[in-house]
Amino acid sequence: MPMEGIICLIPDINEDTNAVAKVTKEKVQCFNSSNELELRLVVGQQFSCPDEAYTLYVKYAISKGFSVRKGKNYTFWKSSEIRAKLFLCNKEGESQRKSSKEVDNKQYYNLDTREKCGAQLYIAREKDSPWKVIKFVIEHTHELAASDELHLLKSARKISEAKSGTLESLVNAGIKTIHAFNYMEKECGGPEKVGFLKKDAYNLINQIKNSRISGGDCQQVFNHFQSRVTENSGFYWDADFDQEGKMYNFFWRDNRCCMDYECFGDIVTFDTTYLTNRYQLICAPFIGINHHGQNIMFGCAFLLDEKTSSFEWLFKAFLKAMGNKHPQTIFTDQCQAMINAIENVFPHTHHRLCQWHINKNAPSHFGSLNSEPEFKSLWKRCMKYCESEMEFEETWDEMMNKFKLHHHTWLNQMYKIRKKWSTAFSRDKFNCGLKSTSRSESANNALKEMCTRSTSLYDFVIGFEEVVRKWRTNEKEEDFRCKNGRPFLVVKNNPLLAQAAKVYTCAIYLKFQKELQEGTMGHAVVDVIPLEGISRMYKIKSHGIDKRVRTIVFDKSSQELKCSCKKFEYSGILCAHALKVLDHENVIEIPEKCINRRWTKEMKSRIHVVLHGESSEGSDLEESEMVFTNSTMRFVYDLVMQSKSHLETRKLLKDALENVALQLDS
Incomplete structure (x- = not known):
């Protein structure tokens, strides 16, 4: 061992002796390891295959502080069989730095790492002979990585199968890649022990996503839907195809969506402002409100466009999936194609336009009126504070006359559809007190947190199911809270x-x-x-x-x-x-x-409809059967979940069901 290598390890007398001794030991071990590897790579050493030589050279490179890049392969004369391989330091070669003009035109660019380094390992063989080291150059033209930087070397970074599975599971659970990586760093004991970098984690997740897409993203989704149908007969999905057989639109809902719709399908909010940008498909969730005032999902769709024909197909698919039960009120944004489709498919449903979207759009049409407080007050009254149609008409006339707006194009158009946006025309229609599609907006925000702009269809469906699962967990927790306690009364004896x-x-x-x-x-x-x-x-x-x-x-x-x-x-x-x-x-x-x-x-x-014999107007036998089936299935399912933990309760339920079966047979 060279004397210089030992002298440089002598600790300063003012340093903590134990700490320095520990560092010294690690450096000596590292030094011995690199020297041992050098001896195994000297000229003439033999290997059974190129991979064996490459693996050994990578280990040597990591111990010294550089990364390895595979160089050119050489073949036998007039043959594709490889006779020689070259492994290089990653800083080998001429500078590839671009002109300053090219670099300035980009927000991000790769660093230039080439420094004409000549370090290399060259192996070759004769026909039917073992591989041998022909040339081994150990000198470098650049500074090598320090011992606390070795984990940053590209050759030292590798995601094991176990860590890959953990990372994928965390991301599938809705945890962002960066948070999943930070968690693994802490679990492993620091960034130098995790074995890979943040960008490697992102690359892995993207590779997993791309592997799904390469197998056919739509096919992945359809396979997933089919597996859901197999495991749960209540799962429903439908797709619309063009003349060439390509998927155009599709809709899906599970059995719980259908049962929730039977109870809470009086109000539906439908919004299409969220796009999945990888394919520019439009996400269209159907949202409702449960008895706690929480969001519930009735189903979701992807649409290729916002044409009337697409909306008509979707609304018909939704009705078919829900036993042809029409909602009492539906909230949407101000899309004419959507309005047309609702008039055709939901002729008896009260259609309400989102006031939030209207108020957001209104200032662009008001011009100088935006600086008139009295005008804005009258407009607001027309929107939501008139309690009768007569009061609305009086307020509207006052606004139009006072500000001479009889020829205002936008206001005249809004007046024609006043029954769709002014609360004065909807006070006798049940709508849960809603005035906008804010429920859909909150659902979109939840989906955006789960899915990025580059999310595939398959990943979106998985993310969507996770959002719905969390909503249902929240509902179950609130059910339990209501069942096991009552709120305090502000007046005790009232x-x-x-x-x-x-x-x-x-x-x-x-x-x-x-x-x-x-x-x-x-x-x-x-x-x-x-x-x-x-x-x-x-x-x-x-x-x-x-x-x-x-x-x-x-x-x-x-x-x-x-x-x-x-x-x-x-x-x-x-x-x-x-x-x-x-x-x-x-x-x-x-x-x-x-x-x-x-x-x-x-x-x-979920069974009050059946128990009380209630049904919506115009319901037919098919709808009644569906109400009975879904409600009873939910009821029995709840009983099974309550009884499964104890043998006594299991037997009690089983005996009761067998008794019912005997009575039905007789």
Whole structure:
């Protein structure tokens, strides 16, 4: 061993002796290792195959501090059989630096690493003879990597099969590649021990994605759908193909989507503003709202374009998948092709346009009106604060006359479709109190977090299923919370609050409580007018800035309440004005007709439709069968999950089902 190699390892007397001794030992071992490898690579050494020589040279290179690049192969005369191979230092060769002009035109560019280094290993063989080292050059023209930089060398970086599987599993679980890599760094004990770099992790994930696509991305999706059909007979998917047999559009939903739609399909929000940019396909999820006010998924589609024909195909596929049950209200953005398709496929569904999209687009049409506070106030009233069609017309005329807007093209167009966007025309239609497609926007945001702009169709479907799984987990947790406790009452002995806490889900109870507080403390009865029989008309006025007087008709015999604000009709929750009347009448129980079943805890069972014999208007036998099938399957499934943990409960359920089977056979 050269003396210089030992002298350079002598520690400074002021350093920690133990720490330096440890470093010295590691460096000596590394030095001995590289020298040992050099002896195994000297000229004349034999190898059974080129890979053996390459592997040994890579080990030597890592121990010394450089990376290896494969050079030129040489073949026998007039043959494709290889007779010689050249392995080089990765800094071999002439500089490939581009002109400054070329570099400046790019945001990112590769560094120039070539430094005319001559270090190399040249191996060759004669016909039917072993491989031998012909030339081994160890001198380098550049600085070698330090011992704490060896893990950065390209030759030293390799993702093992185990780490590859871990990384893929983390990414498939919805964890971003960078976060998955950081996790593995910590688990391995630092960046120098993980075995690869961040960019290697990204390359691996991209390779996995590309391997899926290379097998046919659409085929991967269809195979996945088919496997879902096999494992779950309730899974449904449909595709639209062009004349050449290429996929044009497709839609899918699982069995749970269908069962949720039976319970909560009265309201659907549908938005197509999110695109998967790898193929420029349009993502079109169907979103609903459950009894906790949470998002639920009814299905999803990919569309190639936004033509009326594409939307018509999709809506028909959706109806077919949902037993031909039409939603009561559907929210969309202001797309004319979508409007046309809804009129054709959902003729009896109340179509609402998203107010958020309209307000976002409106300023571009208002011009100088944007600086008129009074105009903006009138416009806002027309949008969402008019409580009757007559009030809307009066407010609209005031706005048009005051600012001389009778020839305003955009406003005249909006007036023609006023029934689709002004709340004045939808207060008697149930819509969960929504005014926009914000539910779809939040769903799109969830999908964007799961999937990037370069996501393949297959990966998107997997990501979509993960989002839906999380939503359903959240619903289950909220179901459990409602089942195992009740919210605290702001007024402990109030019978209406006590009943509401027992009947409604926690989220809806809080809304009811707010309305009751506002009604009893924030409103006053200004007049009571006797009507026919024992009915009365109340006039209620707020103590706040809203001086509007609402009229409420209360029929004592039928316990029916009708308020001019129509909050119960469109939201399913009694308004403050109606609750003020109940308080004034000393009613201690919420009338049965004033409890919307979709907001109650019993909706979690998914069988209230069957048990109460309720069905939507115009439903036929086929729809009733589908309601029964889906609801009962969900009910039995819940029983199985509850009983599976104990032998006694398993036997109890099995005996009960066998008893039912015997009765059906007889």
